[in-house]
Amino acid sequence: METLNNIVLTIQHYLADYILIILLLAGGAWFTIRLNFIQVRGFKEGMKRAFGGLFSKKGEAGKDGMSSFQALATAIAAQVGTGNIAGAATALAIGGPGAIFWMWIAAFLGMATIFAEAVMAQKYKQVGKDGQVTGGPVYYIRAAFQGTFGKVLAGIFAVLITLALGFMGNAVQSNSIASAFNTAFGIPQPVMGVIVAIIALFVFMGGMKRIAKVTEIIVPFMAVLYIIGSLIVIFYNYKNIPYAFASIFVGAFKPSAVTGGAVGATIKLALTKGVARGLFSNEAGMGSTPHAHAVAKVDHPVEQGFLAMIGVFIDTFIVLNMTALVIITTKSIPSGKTGAELSQFAFSTLYGKGGDIFIAVCLLFFAFSTIIGWYFFGEANVKYLFGTKAVRIYAVLVAVCVVLGSLAQVDLVWNMADCFNSMMVIPNILALFMLSKVIKSVHDDYYKKFLKKK
Template sequence: MKTLNDLVLTIQHYLSDYVLIIALLGGGIWFTFKLGFIQVRGFGEGMRRTFGGLFSKKGNADKDGMSSFQALATAIAAQVGTGNIAGAATALAIGGPGAIFWMWIAAFLGMATIFGEAVLAQKYKQVGSDGEITGGPVYYIRAAFKGTFGKVLAGIFAVLIILALGFMGNAVQSNSIAAAFHTAFGVPQAAVGVVVALIALFVFVGGMQRIAKVTETIVPIMAAFYILGALIVIIYNYKNIPYAFQAIVVGAFNPSAVSGGAVGATLKLALTKGVARGLFSNEAGMGSTPHAHAVAKVDHPVEQGFVAMIGVFIDTFIVLNLTAFVIITTKSIPSGKTGAELSQYAFSTLYGKGGDIFIAICMFFFAFSTIIGWYFFGQANIKYLFGPKAVKVYSVLVAVCVVLGSLAQVDLVWNMADCFNSMMVIPNFIGLIVLSGTIKKLHDDYYQNFKKNK
């Protein structure tokens, strides 16, 4: 087991620190220039479509798909997870405040990548044998490569995402909830796992309609709750806000000048940890969120591309940034803590024991919504591989993983989840690059024809 774990860690090291950073940053730059800085030009329209959908009751989920906002809420449910609390803290503890600057860069470029993912997901979505709309990377990978190679590449992606997110990833999320509740309230982790699994199973069996209703309800509430709680801490420490900006910008290029307790922080660590954690937080280029954007009811694929970009913006530039600024303005990095414990410590500087309770509640919302989102992504690939009849078995297996994940942290499972997460980027990225011309054609068609005639 130790040998296997070491092998997994070695593979993950090279994937996350080299292959993925080069591929995803390179891909982000490619799509940014190819689409004429779409994340800037399309930002306003994305915001209008997102927040217009927030207050609109039109377009309930059914077999024909979800409303555009429900699709975004499902995507954000997966994006805004424990990584926004623990991931940002880990990047700060290892790479120093400068890691946040590189998270910003990764998110900005990722907005262009996720635009392309959503556009392709819309373009190649299909009606399954159960009559429901479905879509995702497996379908556009098959469109990019006809024949056996396309089938194999799509199959590899499907297996990886089911394992990485549906099973192992959801076990990780469950453990985060159970550990946080045990710390805050002393509740046995197993009991928390069973309750979370039962609630999740109730949502799963309700199909797309129930998933859409839950995510569109939970996501705005959890975002508002966290934003308010974090802003109170930041405003209380308002005198340190200029220091926070200085530490982030200076630390991005000279970490040793403002390491703030991040022992051994270097430019390489700040860059790699910031970019890696940023990419895994907003999921741009990973091939996960296209499953949600594929089922949105829109008149043109590019319309959902605009909405998808806002998901990355909310995840990184709002939620993850708030975590970072709470930690930096409270000067908590020198505490020596990392992960969720560092975030809890930072919030407790103002809220005391209430900081543990606040993080526990946020962990529940963030991780539970991620469980729902990741289940949905895995479900699309279960249907692709085995057909709709396999979904019930998949639902039960995910619930079992949620219970098992709450019991204890098994390093091998956690590390394999990260590794499979990284590996699934590769087939998705290949499909994106090969179909980049199709993305550009749809982009041009929207501006030159559809928008003018609308």
């Protein structure tokens, strides 16, 4: 087991720190240029569509899909997870405040990539035998690579995402909830695991409609809760806000010059940890969120592309930034802690024991919403691989993984989840590169033809 774990760690090291950073940054830069900075030009329209959906019933979905806002909420449910609390803290502990600057760069470029993913998911979506709309990378991978190679590559992607997110990933999320509640309230981890599994299974069994309803309610609430709790800490330490931004910008290029920065932090560490954690937090290029964007009811694929970009913006530039600014303004990096413990320590500087409770509650919402989102992404691929009859079995197996994940942290399972997650990126990004002419064509059709008809 130890040998296998070391092999998995080695593979993940080369994937995350080299191959994926190159692929994802190259993809983001390519689509940013190819689509003429769509993340800037389309930002206003994306915000209008995203926040207009909060207060309006307009665009309600039928029985076969989701409304545009519900699809966005489901995507954000998956994006905003434990990585926003633990991932940002780990990047800060290892790479110093400068890692946040590189997270911003990764997110900015990732907005163009996720636009491309959403547009292709919309273009190649399918209507299943159950009458419901379904879609995702498996369909545009097969469009990009014709014949047997495309079928094999799509099949590999479907297996990887089902294992990485549906099973292993959801066990990881469950463990985060159980551990946090055990620390904050003394609730035994297995008890919390069973509670989460029962609630999750209830949501799963309700199908797409119930998943959509739950995410559109829980996502705005959890985001507002975390933002308010974070802003209180940040404004309490308002004198350190200039220091926080200075340390982020200076630390990005000269980590050793940042007072209180991470010991041993270098530009390479700041860049690699910032980019890697940023990309895996917002999931741009991973091929996960297109499953949600595919089922949205929109008049043109580009309209959902605008909303997909806002998902990355909310995840990184708002939610993840809250964690980073709380940790930096409280000057908690030198504490020697990392991950969720560093975040808890930072919040406890103001809230005391309440900091543990606050993080536990936020982790419950963040991780539980991710469980729902990742289940939905896996479900689309289970349907692709085995048909609709396998969905019920898949739902029960995911609930079992949620219970097992709460019992203990098994390093091999955790590391394999990260590794499979990384492997998903390769077929997804390669397909997007192959379809870049199609992406550009759909983009041009929206601006040159569709808008003129409205």
